[in-house]
Amino acid sequence: MRRRYARELALQVLYQMDVGKSSSEKAMEYISEQCDEQNVIDFSASLVQGTVENMSKIDNIISAHLTSWKLNSIAAVDRNLMRLATYELYYCEDIPSSVSINEALELAKIFSGEKSSKFINGILDAIKKDFEVEN
Template sequence: MSRRVAREKALQSLYQIDMADVPVEEAIRHVTEDGGLKDLSFLRKLVMGTEANLKRIDAVIGQYASGWELDRMASVDRNVLRLAVYELLHETDVPVSVVINEAVELAKAFSTPESGKFVNGVLGKIIRDLDILKGSQTNE
């Protein structure tokens, strides 16, 4: 499975978890039930990592999404941001530009055309302080 497809499936899983309180494994199984996917390791890492760090991720998003409360955001946008923030903070082998580009594309594909701009704006603010955010993570 390509990383792009894994991110799409991860977003779909996170959306199910967020909206219907579906257990992580069930959400992953549901989005991959069509079969044909060989390696689910990156998908699992994204979903499980995002869920395991959700409190911290939501705090970061809340801090940088000025004027927006998480529960007032479109659920797709919220979960695109969660996935991207997880990758920015924890997947150090993925270039920042790739994470942002993928997040913007996911937002445009699964939400509204304006969502891409919104996601890009929030992530742009976050990456300005990324080194600080990564550093504060180790102190928690």
């Protein structure tokens, strides 16, 4: 399975829903239009669905780790990358936390930039540490 591609699609869908205010149905159609590999579609859709269903808790977790920022003032790509990775950290037990963070950083380098990847890394690392203490 091409999980990085599935995460990329999930990020694009979350971005569409966040910035473009697309409905979840319309945004999910995008995944099927972009890919014909069912396992990629299924993984991407599960990431989007899980992130959206847990958005309030995920946003609270991220916000608790932002010292000088408000979540809505962060670039939309960065915000949605952190949402996606935080979903994986908290809800996808089969994915090692280091993989979730690394994948988010790689996507940040593609879609956002080097400075953003450092910022995202700091936030996600703090979230990971707190999650490990809680569990």
